[in-house]
Amino acid sequence: MREKKGKFPHFIKAAVLHLFAFSSSIGWAQTTLSDTLSIDSSVVWSLRIPTIASLTSGNIHQVSTEALHDGFSPDMQTVLNNIPGVYMETRGTGGSRRLQIRSSGLRSPFGVRNIQMIMNGFMITNASGNAPLESWNPQWMHNLEILKGPSGALYGNSYGGVLIGHSLAPFDESENSVEGFSQYRGTGNPKGTVASESGFAITRMLGTRIITVQSNWNQNPGFREQESNQSFQSEIHVRSNPSEQTHQHLWAGWMQKSWELPGSISEHEMIQNPLQAPGERYNAMVDRKRQWLAWSHSKTKDNHRSGLWVYGQLSQKENPFGTSRFYHGLKTETEQFGSLRYWHLSVYPLGSTGKLSWDQSVIIRTENFSIQEFDGVESAKGLRYDIDSKTRNYWASTGLRLEWNETWQADAQLALERMDRTSKGISNSSNELGTIPYQEAYEKISPLPFLQISKQIQHASRVFISWGQGGSHPTNFELVEPGTFQPANLLPERAESLDFGIRLNELMGIKNQSLTLQGYFQNVKDAIASVPGPNDGLFLGNIDGLTMAGLEVDFGLERQFKPAFKGAFRTWGTVNRHSFNPLAEIVPGTPLHTFGSTGFLQYHSLRFGWNHCWFDRTKLHNDLDDWAAAHHRVRLFLGLDKIHHNIQFGIDNLLDTDYSNWLQTNAFNGRYFNPAPPRTLWISWRWKFESNAIL
Numbered sequence: 001m002r003e004k005k006g007k008f009p010h011f012i013k014a015a016v017l018h019l020f021a022f023s024s025s026i027g028w029a030q031t032t033l034s035d036t037l038s039i040d041s042s043v044v045w046s047l048r049i050p051t052i053a054s055l056t057s058g059n060i061h062q063v064s065t066e067a068l069h070d071g072f073s074p075d076m077q078t079v080l081n082n083i084p085g086v087y088m089e090t091r092g093t094g095g096s097r098r099l100q101i102r103s104s105g106l107r108s109p110f111g112v113r114n115i116q117m118i119m120n121g122f123m124i125t126n127a128s129g130n131a132p133l134e135s136w137n138p139q140w141m142h143n144l145e146i147l148k149g150p151s152g153a154l155y156g157n158s159y160g161g162v163l164i165g166h167s168l169a170p171f172d173e174s175e176n177s178v179e180g181f182s183q184y185r186g187t188g189n190p191k192g193t194v195a196s197e198s199g200f201a202i203t204r205m206l207g208t209r210i211i212t213v214q215s216n217w218n219q220n221p222g223f224r225e226q227e228s229n230q231s232f233q234s235e236i237h238v239r240s241n242p243s244e245q246t247h248q249h250l251w252a253g254w255m256q257k258s259w260e261l262p263g264s265i266s267e268h269e270m271i272q273n274p275l276q277a278p279g280e281r282y283n284a285m286v287d288r289k290r291q292w293l294a295w296s297h298s299k300t301k302d303n304h305r306s307g308l309w310v311y312g313q314l315s316q317k318e319n320p321f322g323t324s325r326f327y328h329g330l331k332t333e334t335e336q337f338g339s340l341r342y343w344h345l346s347v348y349p350l351g352s353t354g355k356l357s358w359d360q361s362v363i364i365r366t367e368n369f370s371i372q373e374f375d376g377v378e379s380a381k382g383l384r385y386d387i388d389s390k391t392r393n394y395w396a397s398t399g400l401r402l403e404w405n406e407t408w409q410a411d412a413q414l415a416l417e418r419m420d421r422t423s424k425g426i427s428n429s430s431n432e433l434g435t436i437p438y439q440e441a442y443e444k445i446s447p448l449p450f451l452q453i454s455k456q457i458q459h460a461s462r463v464f465i466s467w468g469q470g471g472s473h474p475t476n477f478e479l480v481e482p483g484t485f486q487p488a489n490l491l492p493e494r495a496e497s498l499d500f501g502i503r504l505n506e507l508m509g510i511k512n513q514s515l516t517l518q519g520y521f522q523n524v525k526d527a528i529a530s531v532p533g534p535n536d537g538l539f540l541g542n543i544d545g546l547t548m549a550g551l552e553v554d555f556g557l558e559r560q561f562k563p564a565f566k567g568a569f570r571t572w573g574t575v576n577r578h579s580f581n582p583l584a585e586i587v588p589g590t591p592l593h594t595f596g597s598t599g600f601l602q603y604h605s606l607r608f609g610w611n612h613c614w615f616d617r618t619k620l621h622n623d624l625d626d627w628a629a630a631h632h633r634v635r636l637f638l639g640l641d642k643i644h645h646n647i648q649f650g651i652d653n654l655l656d657t658d659y660s661n662w663l664q665t666n667a668f669n670g671r672y673f674n675p676a677p678p679r680t681l682w683i684s685w686r687w688k689f690e691s692n693a694i695l
Contacts, residue, residue: 045164046147047411047452048154049345049357049401055409057454057464058501058516058554063144065169069686070609072183072635072650074197074218074231079138081613082598084552084572085148087590091662091674092227093185093195094220095259096286097133098662101148102520102548103578103590104160107478107528107540109664114160114472114493116151120167120251122294122311123339125156127367127391128421128475131163132315134257135290137233139181140199140216142166149497149522150470152448153415156363156395159470159495159524167214171241174210177203179688181216185652188223188677189275195220212237222260223677226277226284229259245301251294258287263323264664264671274658274675282322282376289316306344313337322376323671329384330374340364354404365393369476373485385485387425387438389476394418397448407456415448419473419492427485440479444492446471460505470495474528478540490528491542497522512558522548529583530666545581550574569599584622588665591615591630600639607639620665620672628672631659646686653679 043050046060053062061083072078074094080086087100099105099112107113112131117124125131138144147154147162155162168174180200187193199216215234222228235253242248261284262277269276279285291314298307315335322328345359369389375382399413423440452466474490481488501518527546556570573595578587586592593616600609611634618628637650657678664672 044145046145046154046162048343048361048397048399048413049359049411054460054503054505055454055462057452057462057466057499058503058518058552059148059466059499059520061146061148063146065142068138068141068144069181070611072611072637072652072682072684074137074139074216074220076133076136076138078611078635079144080146082570082572082596082611083146084554084574084594085550086146087594089662091262092220092222092224092229092259093677094218094231095222095227095229096261096662099131099133099160100590101146101161102522102550103546103576103587104158104472106546106580106587106589107530109530111477113475113477114158116155116158116162118155118162118164120165120249120294121296121298121307121309121341122251123156123309123341123363123365124292124311124313125158126313126335126337127339127365127393127419128369128389129158129473130475130477132290134231134288135233135255136165137199137216139197140167140201140214142169149499149520150448150450150468150495152417152446152470153397153399153413153450153468155361156393157415157417157419157446157448157471157473159472159493159497159522167235168212168237168239171210171239171247174203174205174212174239175690176205177201177688177690179686181684181686183682183684185682186677186680187221188653188680189221191221193221208242209238209240212239222262224262224275224277224675226260226262226280229257231255231257233257245299247296247298249294249296251292251296253290253292255290256288258285260285261321262674264662264667264674266670267673270658270660270673270675278323278671279321282320282328284321284323284328285319287318290314303347304345307342309339309341311339311341324668326668329376332372334370336368338366350402350404353406354402357401357403359399361397361399363393363395365391365395367391367393367476371476371479383426383428383435385425385427385438385480387423387427387479389421389423389440389479391419391421391476399450409454411450411452413450415450417444417446417448419444419446421476423476423479427480438480438487440487440489442474444473446492446494457502461503463500463502465498465500467498468496470497472528478528481540488540490540491526493524493527493542495522495524510557513556515555516553518552520548520550520552524548527580529580543580543583545579545583546587547580548576548578548587550576550578564604565602567599567601569597571595571597580622584619586619588619588621589663591618602641605641607641609637609639611635618663620663620667622666626670626672628660628663631656633659644688644690646684648682648684650682651679652682653677 044056077088080088085102089098104114112133115131117131145164150159151162182198185195197218201214203212218231220229233255238250240248261279263279294311296309317333319331342362348356372386373384395417397415402410420443425438427438450468454462454464472493499520503516505514524546526542529543552574554572558568560566580587596613598611613633617630620626632655634654637648639648660673661676662674
């Protein structure tokens with residue numbers, strides 16, 4: 001294949017005035033010290049220094065409580081696929097999860113890597129880079145922020161991005177309450193099976209202390225054979241406010257989830273019998289348990305704000321897998337993971353029109369991980385490898401923000417990361433050499449800069465440009481070469497990205513209206529790639545030539561037509577031009593274009609809403625001319641909104657009934673597809689009571 005050098009960087013530079021992305025419809029406000037130190041929900045935290053939403057770049061997206069609770073699903077797929085540049089896949093609703101942000105998950109046939117996840121201020125992505133997205137349910141989250149692209153200087157070394165979530169309403173907005181959620185939906189299976197999800201949360205205020213107990217569970221028989229999943233998760237939060245400037249949070253939780261792995265089938269098999277599952281004969285499944293305990297302390301005093309977050313987690317996993325006689329076995333894993341995050345911010349006035357913000361941040365992560373793989377049965381005779389790994393990740397960053405004349409804002413941050421991992425164990429060679437010792441000593445130090453400049457061009461509108469570097473280390477799932485069970489010896493990925501665009505709020509003087517245009521170009525060196533091999537095998541390697549270039553657009557509008565009649569509309573789209581020369585001129589697994597819209601019309605308490613996503617055709621293989629067809633996903637619902645109740649009845653997958661919800665790229669023998677359920681119905685009920693009398 002011929003390389004098309006320089007095509008997309010010039011293309012993006014030429015289109016800088018026509019780029020689009022997401023923005024909030026929050027009006028611009030004068031910059032003051034209290035703005036930066038604010039903990040109001042309208043403040044964005046993704047840049048680490050608190051920022052009024054209208055002063056952020058289009059690269060940052062906020063998802064409201066209402067949007068999260070309209071996710072219609074026990075996982076984050078619907079919510080995240082409504083963000084331009086973000087693409088999440090699942091095998092069965094609530095089953096396996098895979099997340100890509102601008103093709104950042106190229107090397108991940110499963111799981112979430114190369115993305116930092118922070119919940120309630122706690123760093124929960126482990127030391128080697130695996131993120132537990134299965135622990136997040138949108139129905140039990142208060143808000144979410146998404147930062148796309150290299151974030152190495154902001155929250156830890158990655159180039160996929162950052163997900164920052166909060167599971168509870170702010171302290172000063174909480175009140176005595178009991179709330180719950182239930183949903184029932186069809187699975188599309190001819191047997192007429194029904195999936196269900198339920199949960200509750202109890203919040204009790206005791207003086208300066210707030211106690212919240214919440215629990216949720218899910219049961220889904222699945223559309224295909226060997227596609228069922230179930231989950232149970234329970235948490236307790238104790239938050240206290242001993243003084244006006246001090247907050248503390250104690251958080252404990254337990255989760256058990258299991259999901260079956262049906263395996264991918266060919267296009268012919270998908271048409272003839274979409275229910276079949278190659279994984280059924282091998283009882284392919286994942287059984288995951290997590291327990292965690294966390295504590296935080298934050299304080300605001302004068303022009304200073306600081307926080308300390310400590311998190312500890314235990315995890316166990318059992319994973320019988322397989323789809324063919326060439327690919328089957330049993331994996332078991334145990335993990336002990338801990339993180340400590342410290343952050344301090346100082347704000348100083350500069351004359352009458354300026355302000356300087358200076359912050360420092362440290363994240364320390366430590367992880368002990370054990371993994372074993374067996375040939376079908378757990379016995380010494382069938383052992384493929386048995387490895388114990390210790391990972392330590394030390395990251396420190398400092399940043400400055402300069403604001404002047406109420407129009408300009410400049411951010412500069414620099415981080416330094418040290419990652420070291422030592423692994424020992426044994427492995428059985430596939431070429432009959434017998435059991436041999438396994439040993440790894442991995443150590444890397446990485447400088448990670450980030451720069452961003454923005455300028456107000458009119459009331460509530462800004463232009464911006466940002467540049468950053470990030471990376472991604474090989475995770476503990478990539479210790480061994482899949483085909484030989486020998487050390488993979490992979491290098492870390494290194495990424496550099498340029499984002500630029502314009503955010504327009506209150507177009508033509510119309511409030512609650514926003515439009516953002518954005519372009520980006522990203523280059524990754526030593527990209528870790530999964531390359532197909534013989535007999536259903538995959539091989540890992542470092543390859544240069546991965547570039548991501550694209551355009552993103554997002555437009556939103558909210559209107560109150562009459563006192564009893566209101567509506568909201570949002571639409572977005574992307575143009576993706578990602579290449580991986582010399583392997584592929586088009587990166588497999590990423591649609592060439594995407595488009596979507598969501599919104600509602602409400603009269604009194606009756607609401608009609610929709611959610612629509614269109615995914616263009618998607619390349620399936622590095623060097624073969626095979627593609628998944630373009631398709632639409634349409635959801636319609638009718639709701640009844642009351643003060644304490646919300647009831648919704650809806651239809652999923654209104655138009656298409658034969659697309660894949662998980663493309664197994666570079667698959668062996670044409671097994672690319674995991675068919676999604678056909679048209680199905682669902683009904684949900686959310687309720688809440690706020691009263692001292694009931695508690």
